[in-house]
Amino acid sequence: MRYISTRGGGAPLPFQETVLTGLARDGGLFLPETVPDVTDKLAQWRSMGFVDLACAVTELFIGDIPAADLKRLVTTSYASFRHVEVTPVVEVGPLHIVELFHGPTLAFKDVALQFLGNLFEYVLQQRGGELNIVAATSGDTGSAAIHGVRGRERMRIFVMHPDGRVSPVQERQMTTVLDDNVYNLAVSGTFDDCQQIVKDLFNDLSWRDAYHLGAVNSINWARVLAQIVYYFYAAFRVMDKTGAKRVSFAVPTGNFGDIFAGYMASRMGLPIERLILATNENDILTRFFTTGSYAAAEVVPTLSPSMDIQVASNFERYLYYRAGGDAAVVRGQMEGFASERQIKVDVGSDGVDRLIKASRGDTAATLATIRSFHQDYGYLLDPHTAVGVYAGEQHLDAAVPMICLATAHPAKFSEAITRATGEDLAHHPLLDGLGELPTRLRRVSASKEAVAAIVEEVVGK
Numbered sequence: 001m002r003y004i005s006t007r008g009g010g011a012p013l014p015f016q017e018t019v020l021t022g023l024a025r026d027g028g029l030f031l032p033e034t035v036p037d038v039t040d041k042l043a044q045w046r047s048m049g050f051v052d053l054a055c056a057v058t059e060l061f062i063g064d065i066p067a068a069d070l071k072r073l074v075t076t077s078y079a080s081f082r083h084v085e086v087t088p089v090v091e092v093g094p095l096h097i098v099e100l101f102h103g104p105t106l107a108f109k110d111v112a113l114q115f116l117g118n119l120f121e122y123v124l125q126q127r128g129g130e131l132n133i134v135a136a137t138s139g140d141t142g143s144a145a146i147h148g149v150r151g152r153e154r155m156r157i158f159v160m161h162p163d164g165r166v167s168p169v170q171e172r173q174m175t176t177v178l179d180d181n182v183y184n185l186a187v188s189g190t191f192d193d194c195q196q197i198v199k200d201l202f203n204d205l206s207w208r209d210a211y212h213l214g215a216v217n218s219i220n221w222a223r224v225l226a227q228i229v230y231y232f233y234a235a236f237r238v239m240d241k242t243g244a245k246r247v248s249f250a251v252p253t254g255n256f257g258d259i260f261a262g263y264m265a266s267r268m269g270l271p272i273e274r275l276i277l278a279t280n281e282n283d284i285l286t287r288f289f290t291t292g293s294y295a296a297a298e299v300v301p302t303l304s305p306s307m308d309i310q311v312a313s314n315f316e317r318y319l320y321y322r323a324g325g326d327a328a329v330v331r332g333q334m335e336g337f338a339s340e341r342q343i344k345v346d347v348g349s350d351g352v353d354r355l356i357k358a359s360r361g362d363t364a365a366t367l368a369t370i371r372s373f374h375q376d377y378g379y380l381l382d383p384h385t386a387v388g389v390y391a392g393e394q395h396l397d398a399a400v401p402m403i404c405l406a407t408a409h410p411a412k413f414s415e416a417i418t419r420a421t422g423e424d425l426a427h428h429p430l431l432d433g434l435g436e437l438p439t440r441l442r443r444v445s446a447s448k449e450a451v452a453a454i455v456e457e458v459v460g461k
């Protein structure tokens with residue numbers, strides 16, 4: 001498979017090159033040249049375990065990694081999960097919940113970042129060279145990326161978080177990792193400052209090349225790819241259990257990464273009736289899918305901080321397919337958004353999109369959903385998952401099972417659980433033990449130069 005930019009620039013790249021490049025040089029995002037139709041494979045895939053299914057799905061999009069090597073990469077990636085099924089599905093009340101939080105940092109981002117860490121290492125072994133990953137985090141991405149890359153050959157990771165502004169648990173999940181190739185940078189500024197520094201470093205093309213910069217956020221195609229797998233896995237389990245021929249998914253959304261993987265699964269031929277996009281008060285995507293207008297607003301902090309995003313980086317990939325693969329249209333829309341902070345599309349008789357419907361779950365809805373699922377079913381939802389479950393409940397259809405994606409373990413957000421239920425119920429031994437461990441971090445001012453100086457010092461140029 002080869003990959004093209006959503007903005008049409010550059011020659012198509014093979015898979016390994018695409019993964020190392022991260023963001024296309026014309027500022028666009030990578031997409032496969034064609035989307036494989038797997039309709040005639042579904043029957044055979046249905047009986048596969050997670051690892052075999054992951055190999056079958058991902059191999060269609062790769063082409064430059066031999067099957068035996070891919071099998072080893074995938075097996076190693078998911079051996080770190082604490083559940084034999086990797087992403088098990090449980091039935092809770094009127095819904096099915098696919099638990100994506102059994103990885104090392106208890107958030108769904110492990111599914112993709114465990115794979116990406118192994119993939120980077122493999123590609124660097126094949127091609128030589130090294131990679132210096134620079135990332136910004138408001139919480140979950142940083143720890144999942146660090147756990148994907150720690151202790152690996154030929155790569156270092158520099159993760160910036162806003163000093164004192166991530167939760168104590170999230171900070172410790174990062175700073176207690178003492179491997180030599182892990183650098184935690186506490187930036188005296190906001191998350192936006194951190195993200196801006198990453199962008200500035202990537203846009204300095206000669207510096208980017210000299211220091212072999214790599215990207216781990218969800219603009220990297222390999223993350224989307226790894227996430228496609230669990231849509232198939234969960235759909236098969238629920239079809240087996242209920243006899244249904246089609247399923248719907250409810251997906252708590254921030255950067256449009258996770259739900260975009262579901263959109264790809266649908267394009268490949270998985271019988272998905274609806275994708276329910278769920279946002280918190282930061283609802284630019286809900287507004288888009290209900291009115292056709294994508295207009296940025298101020299970010300407000302909520303109980304589901306990993307969804308406190310207004311400009312969704314993967315949305316551009318959706319726009320590309322929506323425009324029928326016309327990169328010139330996408331370029332125009334993205335330029336329009338850069339100047340006017342708005343994109344408008346026509347609303348048809350099926351709404352903005354026949355497949356994707358959206359709902360917004362605010363703080364009150366989040367707390368009420370956590371409370372009622374605990375009371376009625378004895379099941380604890382983390383606040384991100386609760387937003388998804390709330391949205392899923394707004395779109396129930398007796399004929400089509402609804403599968404909600406559980407994106408974090410409730411213990412990662414135990415304060416929200418306490419606030420909702422009145423009891424301190426959400427614990428996990430992995431997190432409870434973090435308080436006693438030694439930590440390491442470096443403080444740095446919020447400037448590109450200060451961060452670049454640390455990278456230069458470490459890399460030794």
Ligand SMILES: *Cc1c(COP(=O)(O)O)cnc(C)c1O
Nearest residue numbers: 140254255256257258306384407
């Ligand atoms: C990152 C994250 C999300 C949002 O995922 P996107 O791919 O950005 O849409 C939702 N829930 C949790 C717990 C997360 O860490």
